[in-house]
Amino acid sequence: MESVDLDVLKSSARWLDEGRRVLLVTVVKTWGSSPRPEGAMLAVREDGLVVGSVSGGCIEDDLIARVHASGIAADARPEAVKYGVTAEEAHRFGLPCGGTIQLVLEPLTRDSGIAALCAEVEAGRLVTRTMTLATGRASLSPAQATDGLAFDGERLVTIHGPRYRMLVIGAGQLSRYLCQIAVGLDYQVTVCDPREEYTDAWDVPGTRVVHTMPDDTVLDMKLDARSAVIALTHDPKLDDLALMEALKTPAFYVGALGSRRNNAARRERLLEFDLNDAELARLHGPAGIYIGSRTPPEIAISILAEVTAAKNNVSLPTILQVEGAKAAREIAANNGATCGL
Numbered sequence: 001m002e003s004v005d006l007d008v009l010k011s012s013a014r015w016l017d018e019g020r021r022v023l024l025v026t027v028v029k030t031w032g033s034s035p036r037p038e039g040a041m042l043a044v045r046e047d048g049l050v051v052g053s054v055s056g057g058c059i060e061d062d063l064i065a066r067v068h069a070s071g072i073a074a075d076a077r078p079e080a081v082k083y084g085v086t087a088e089e090a091h092r093f094g095l096p097c098g099g100t101i102q103l104v105l106e107p108l109t110r111d112s113g114i115a116a117l118c119a120e121v122e123a124g125r126l127v128t129r130t131m132t133l134a135t136g137r138a139s140l141s142p143a144q145a146t147d148g149l150a151f152d153g154e155r156l157v158t159i160h161g162p163r164y165r166m167l168v169i170g171a172g173q174l175s176r177y178l179c180q181i182a183v184g185l186d187y188q189v190t191v192c193d194p195r196e197e198y199t200d201a202w203d204v205p206g207t208r209v210v211h212t213m214p215d216d217t218v219l220d221m222k223l224d225a226r227s228a229v230i231a232l233t234h235d236p237k238l239d240d241l242a243l244m245e246a247l248k249t250p251a252f253y254v255g256a257l258g259s260r261r262n263n264a265a266r267r268e269r270l271l272e273f274d275l276n277d278a279e280l281a282r283l284h285g286p287a288g289i290y291i292g293s294r295t296p297p298e299i300a301i302s303i304l305a306e307v308t309a310a311k312n313n314v315s316l317p318t319i320l321q322v323e324g325a326k327a328a329r330e331i332a333a334n335n336g337a338t339c340g341l
Contacts (some may be wrong), residue, residue, distance in 0.1 A: 054101070130156070196211070230307070246282060256287055
């Protein structure tokens, strides 16, 4: 889950422990354009203090006004509300044209299980929280990485768990830029490089550095469907070790930097290891989308754009992928040269 939503839960648990009353607001459905995705959360304290967001600000203002006007009753039951049903209302609350958002407003109590939920997430476990609107009671159970939010008007099922993880092989200059952006994207970043001449000067805040061999690191991290691996050393002895193990895991993205020629050679080498064609087909290489990037910051943006697409289950057309785009440009250039003869 995003750390901003974890902050919402932690703040809610702390306020409840202080004896405050709290309204937890969750986005459960959107139609058209929406500023925040399903599952986004906001906590409103009885005095109007808020953490998190469910829109661009106007809906938050209305929710705060509700709390100021009516308070948060100790025996109140959760309810579902919609914003943006009419064009006038959408304009009033700053929703994009055609945008409608449905929220569940849940008055929290000590029996809501928020503290227990925070403890599970902090322990690195993926958890399902099921809340019944008629009673306000909630229960926790183990979740799968493929589970998602569900709301049928009577029960709200939300999935909570640790942040997405990213393993970066290599602590060079490109890795610095990539990791800085990845931290901003809320990844839990681990940098693996056994070469002390690179790691001794590593100082990117919010990242963890390990000096073990890449294959051992992949195995130790127990990568799951919320993990990404990016090999950036240009050294087959390091990159290939990571890739041959990472491609066997459920990681949602496994990519490697390099030219098309180097990528083809890499695939040939990996076939010599215990990888099948389906596993090898998961490799993103050359990593990134084609934006004409040349500098390390531009290349980092290119790679993370592709990672983001994979994370959000967006299939990129071949023309946006580095290999496909460069091949298309070469064909176009050759055709132009032929036409000019």
